[in-house]
Amino acid sequence: MTAAVQLSNVSKTFGAGADAVHAFGPVDLAIEGGAFISLLGPSGCGKSTLMLMIAGLLAVSDGEIRVNGERVSKPRTDIGIMFQDNTLVPWRHVEGNIALQLELRGLDPKANQPKIDELLKSVRLEGFAHRMPHELSGGMQQRAAFCQALVHDPKTVLLDEPLGKLDAMTRESIRNDLQALWMQKRPTVVFVTHSIEEAVQLSSRVCVVTPRPGRIDRVIDIDLPWPRDLAVKRSARFANYVADIQGIFHGFGIL
Amino acid sequence: MASASSETARLGPRWFDPLSRWAAKSWMFVLFFIGFFLFWEVSIDLFQVPRYILNKPSEILLASRADLPRLLEYTYVTGLEAIIGYVIAIAIAVPLGLAIAFSSILRRTIYPFFVSIEMTPKIAFAPLFISWLGFGLLPKVIIVFLVCFFPIVLNAILAFSSLPDELDRFCRSTGAHWARVFWKVRLPAAMPQCFVGFKYAALNATVGATIAEFIGSDQGLGFYIQISTGNMRPDLAFAGIFLLTLLGLLMFGLVTAAERLLIPWHISVRRNA
Numbered sequence A: 001m002t003a004a005v006q007l008s009n010v011s012k013t014f015g016a017g018a019d020a021v022h023a024f025g026p027v028d029l030a031i032e033g034g035a036f037i038s039l040l041g042p043s044g045c046g047k048s049t050l051m052l053m054i055a056g057l058l059a060v061s062d063g064e065i066r067v068n069g070e071r072v073s074k075p076r077t078d079i080g081i082m083f084q085d086n087t088l089v090p091w092r093h094v095e096g097n098i099a100l101q102l103e104l105r106g107l108d109p110k111a112n113q114p115k116i117d118e119l120l121k122s123v124r125l126e127g128f129a130h131r132m133p134h135e136l137s138g139g140m141q142q143r144a145a146f147c148q149a150l151v152h153d154p155k156t157v158l159l160d161e162p163l164g165k166l167d168a169m170t171r172e173s174i175r176n177d178l179q180a181l182w183m184q185k186r187p188t189v190v191f192v193t194h195s196i197e198e199a200v201q202l203s204s205r206v207c208v209v210t211p212r213p214g215r216i217d218r219v220i221d222i223d224l225p226w227p228r229d230l231a232v233k234r235s236a237r238f239a240n241y242v243a244d245i246q247g248i249f250h251g252f253g254i255l
Numbered sequence B: 001m002a003s004a005s006s007e008t009a010r011l012g013p014r015w016f017d018p019l020s021r022w023a024a025k026s027w028m029f030v031l032f033f034i035g036f037f038l039f040w041e042v043s044i045d046l047f048q049v050p051r052y053i054l055n056k057p058s059e060i061l062l063a064s065r066a067d068l069p070r071l072l073e074y075t076y077v078t079g080l081e082a083i084i085g086y087v088i089a090i091a092i093a094v095p096l097g098l099a100i101a102f103s104s105i106l107r108r109t110i111y112p113f114f115v116s117i118e119m120t121p122k123i124a125f126a127p128l129f130i131s132w133l134g135f136g137l138l139p140k141v142i143i144v145f146l147v148c149f150f151p152i153v154l155n156a157i158l159a160f161s162s163l164p165d166e167l168d169r170f171c172r173s174t175g176a177h178w179a180r181v182f183w184k185v186r187l188p189a190a191m192p193q194c195f196v197g198f199k200y201a202a203l204n205a206t207v208g209a210t211i212a213e214f215i216g217s218d219q220g221l222g223f224y225i226q227i228s229t230g231n232m233r234p235d236l237a238f239a240g241i242f243l244l245t246l247l248g249l250l251m252f253g254l255v256t257a258a259e260r261l262l263i264p265w266h267i268s269v270r271r272n273a
Helices: A047-054 A094-104 A110-122 A138-150 A168-185 A196-202 A230-234 A236-251 B002-011 B016-046 B057-066 B068-102 B104-108 B110-119 B122-133 B137-161 B165-173 B178-215 B221-230 B234-262 B267-272
Strands: A005-014 A021-031 A036-040 A062-067 A079-082 A156-160 A188-193 A205-209 A216-221
Touching: A005 A047, A021 A047, A021 A062, A021 A216, A036 A047, A036 A196, A047 A062, A047 A156, A047 A188, A079 A138, A079 B165, A094 A110, A094 A138, A094 B178, A110 A138, A110 A168, A138 A156, A138 A168, A168 A196, A188 A196, A196 A230, A196 A236, A205 A236, A216 A236, A230 A236, B016 B057, B057 B068, B057 B234, B068 B104, B068 B110, B068 B137, B068 B178, B068 B221, B068 B234, B104 B110, B110 B137, B122 B137, B122 B178, B137 B178, B165 B178, B178 B221, B178 B234, B221 B234, B234 B267
Parallel strands: A036 A188, A036 A205, A079 A156, A156 A188
Antiparallel strands: A005 A021, A005 A062, A205 A216
């Protein structure tokens, strides 16, 4: 079986000659379909760079990336993508922003209205469909951005620290929404974060990324039951995973 | 406060409501404004200012009433110069700004050229245009165009080249044609910064028209002010200045109204609402 996302000897170097900065890799990784993979590492280790390369928005310097068996050489349109700064445009209300994803793809938002409504409901934004982004809190904006990133039913979803700018309590709450959405639709998710607890809670596998130039130091299968609710998070096994990973970063000299 | 507003709602017609809200917000300014003119009015007598230097506001008002037909005609002349030059500047500068933002060749040639010309006071060209093209409408329109063009084009370049990376990546990940991305994302995203240029240029337009008239013309408010000053009639000169102010306010008000209509979602509009 081919992996949903296959990285073979992928690396990225910015610039050339003496000024060249080796930002990432080389990395090999196979991500199976339907998995929730976290790229966990310190700031500036090249996690976001890797994500952009998977999306085809940034060329690899060396190696090869395949998504669903196809070599990535241009921006992929079968993915959903989300960044730390959301891509809601200020001149459209929430529903219009979700529709923007469809309109840019030449799809009819009206025909997809039930799907939009369902998504809004699943992130508890029903009743806010006609609010403008500036009328929403940061957390609500990110929830709306999830809907925007998922409305075209992408098989692969790339999330680049989507909760990075939110306060701890909001993060916690949105993690649960995100997990519920993933369990329901089961896309392949690549999730970039620097929160160990977040990675352990959400992921089927955690890739520990070293400081720059980022390499995947090890891949840890998180064998905990779903959904990862409060009971799971209180468990000794959850705490062990977190402590183990903390130990790894301690070894890097980061923690 | 609450009782006052409900009272006005009962007493006045509907149009009165926004007016009373404006008054509640701006009464200090109105008081200051009235105070300023009162001070002016009394100081002329108080300090025994000779009338060939400065008149009282009330005298200026009377003088402008007496010469109203000519003042209105000249307001029309100056207004026409300002508006034609301004509209042509927008019509040329916005598409050009778009082209420069997206063409690496234009960015390396015309763009630095424009930035250097921006350092030149455009008014310095005015005598040349008058001597080349005479006393008519055309040289004034060109000078207004020059003082309006650069702020518009430079802001348009900035506007069209500063789409956030995330939004650009999002658009590329949809595979949408560039034209669709332009209409649905790039153009609306560029509007607020474009309006910065439009508003700045609207203020420049009347300045350009007035100075062009100073240099060479036989009609218009700039001409009128210059002649009145030469005839030691500061009252008439001030009448011209007030009308120029009104003209400037009108142009700026129209641009601001267009901004509210086109980008009601933008923070600069919301903050002033």
